Amino acid sequence: MVSTRATHNILVASNRGPVSYTLDETGALTAKRGGGGLVSGLSAIGPDAGALWVCSALGDGDREAVRRGVGEDGVRMLDIDADTHEAAYNGIANSALWFVHHLLYQTPLEPVFDKEFRRQWAAYETYNHAFAEALAEEAAEGAAVLVQDYHLTLVPRMLRELRPDLRIGHFSHTPWAPPEYFRLLPDDIAAKVLGGILGADRAAFLTQRWADAFTDCCHAVLGPGIPSGTRIGVHGLGADADFLRERSHRPDVDERLAVLREQIGTAPDGSARKAIVRVDRTELSKNIVRGLLAFRELLEERPEWRERVVHVAFAYPSRQDLAVYRDYTAEVQRVADGINSQYGTPGWTPVLLNLKDDFARSLASYRLADVALVNPIRDGMNLVAKEVPVVSDDGCVLVLSREAGAYEELGEDAVVVNPYDVSGTARALHEALTMPVGERAERTKRLAAAATALPPAQWFLDQLHALDS
Numbered sequence: 001m002v003s004t005r006a007t008h009n010i011l012v013a014s015n016r017g018p019v020s021y022t023l024d025e026t027g028a029l030t031a032k033r034g035g036g037g038l039v040s041g042l043s044a045i046g047p048d049a050g051a052l053w054v055c056s057a058l059g060d061g062d063r064e065a066v067r068r069g070v071g072e073d074g075v076r077m078l079d080i081d082a083d084t085h086e087a088a089y090n091g092i093a094n095s096a097l098w099f100v101h102h103l104l105y106q107t108p109l110e111p112v113f114d115k116e117f118r119r120q121w122a123a124y125e126t127y128n129h130a131f132a133e134a135l136a137e138e139a140a141e142g143a144a145v146l147v148q149d150y151h152l153t154l155v156p157r158m159l160r161e162l163r164p165d166l167r168i169g170h171f172s173h174t175p176w177a178p179p180e181y182f183r184l185l186p187d188d189i190a191a192k193v194l195g196g197i198l199g200a201d202r203a204a205f206l207t208q209r210w211a212d213a214f215t216d217c218c219h220a221v222l223g224p225g226i227p228s229g230t231r232i233g234v235h236g237l238g239a240d241a242d243f244l245r246e247r248s249h250r251p252d253v254d255e256r257l258a259v260l261r262e263q264i265g266t267a268p269d270g271s272a273r274k275a276i277v278r279v280d281r282t283e284l285s286k287n288i289v290r291g292l293l294a295f296r297e298l299l300e301e302r303p304e305w306r307e308r309v310v311h312v313a314f315a316y317p318s319r320q321d322l323a324v325y326r327d328y329t330a331e332v333q334r335v336a337d338g339i340n341s342q343y344g345t346p347g348w349t350p351v352l353l354n355l356k357d358d359f360a361r362s363l364a365s366y367r368l369a370d371v372a373l374v375n376p377i378r379d380g381m382n383l384v385a386k387e388v389p390v391v392s393d394d395g396c397v398l399v400l401s402r403e404a405g406a407y408e409e410l411g412e413d414a415v416v417v418n419p420y421d422v423s424g425t426a427r428a429l430h431e432a433l434t435m436p437v438g439e440r441a442e443r444t445k446r447l448a449a450a451a452t453a454l455p456p457a458q459w460f461l462d463q464l465h466a467l468d469s
């Protein structure tokens with residue numbers, strides 16, 4: 001039976017919601033709104049559309065907000081028991097599923113799917129079920145429900161069983177693993193993940209490559225044909241040009257730009273030093289260490305670049321509950337320090353590494369970048385690759401991994417690298433640094449056009465329309 005709360009026509013479900021709360025020592029709660037494609041997408045349909053965002057309460061602030069009944073219209077936070085959330089989010093989503101889709105396991109030591117994994121899986125089922133129940137309770141008859149990402153792969157099937165009247169979409173923001181890698185997962189779990197998504201009317205991906213990999217996995221694990229008749233779609237999320245251009249010229253960004261220019265400094269001949277910029281979460285799949293090693297090899301092999309180039313590397317903390325992420329962060333720091341002590345001079349710090357998140361400073365670095373280094377091992381899309389050409393002041397050469405989703409749209413105008421090939425990446429950096437100004441400007445223009453072809457609001461609306469058709 002449809003509940004009395006069932007008033008919403010459009011629902012979005014994701015682990016992380018559009019708002020989060022912090023609790024200070026005095027007991028006061030402060031709300032912080034996040035950005036991103038879904039936020040601008042939902043705001044584009046307007047406040048009267050009857051939309052609801054269902055998300056998890058993450059951390060003490062959010063839980064306290066739920067307990068006190070504090071919240072925003074159009075957002076429902078689920079206070080799922082902390083241990084269940086921890087096992088589902090860090091154990092299954094961020095370890096097993098994230099690692100499989102980003103090809104991060106280092107066999108033969110990993111993965112080990114044992115009793116502990118089974119315990120986490122049971123929590124993942126409970127957590128997905130909590131979402132399915134909340135969505136079933138809130139959705140109006142025939143509503144559209146857009147379920148997001150690898151945290152919630154079981155929700156479409158569970159929700160379909162509770163509410164067959166709904167139109168359900170699932171969107172994967174990650175790559176999808178090829179079958180031979182996906183089948184590292186125990187067979188029953190692989191089948192449940194696929195079967196969960198196949199409960200949706202439509203399963204969508206950021207690129208054709210990930211959509212094809214999903215279909216290949218279905219055939220390999222479940223047998224030929226997609227049994228449920230789920231439609232498969234592709235929506236390549238683009239950069240939000242209007243927002244970026246306005247935001248990147250505000251005074252806080254200008255201030256940071258001046259500071260960065262000062263830190264980068266000038267070469268011994270008085271010319272401005274070149275900047276190779278990267279901005280990432282400190283995330284294993286982003287391949288930050290190999291990027292640093294490539295920069296070191298550039299300095300080794302091409303001594304003419306010493307004192308004339310700086311690698312600006314912003315690597316923001318992420319998923320620090322996981323030891324492997326903490327270790328990776330330490331490794332990034334160690335390699336950067338090693339390069340600075342080996343090559344640095346009193347007037348030149350070759351690597352400017354900063355681990356503190358600062359969006360305004362990221363935008364400032366986009367504006368001055370001569371080269372943007374985006375070299376992930378695998379990435380669903382990679383929006384930095386799309387944002388830099390839009391924000392760049394004087395044109396920027398994109399050095400881009402062929403394993404990023406963005407490669408499908410930007411590959412032609414980027415300098416493309418195999419992310420594992422450190423020497424190849426060093427050569428690509430040299431090619432990028434020496435690209436003639438005219439060519440660099442032309443490429444930047446084309447990159448910016450391709451990068452903004454499907455802005456977030458349109459990306460979101462396209463998914464809704466596709467669910468209707």
Ligand SMILES: O=P(O)(O)OC[C@H]1O[C@@H](O)[C@H](O)[C@@H](O)[C@@H]1O
Nearest residue numbers: 015016094149173174318319380
């Ligand atoms: O674990 P976090 O910090 O919530 O990050 C999750 C998100 O991280 C992004 O990098 C991924 O592209 C998304 O697919 C994912 O949902």
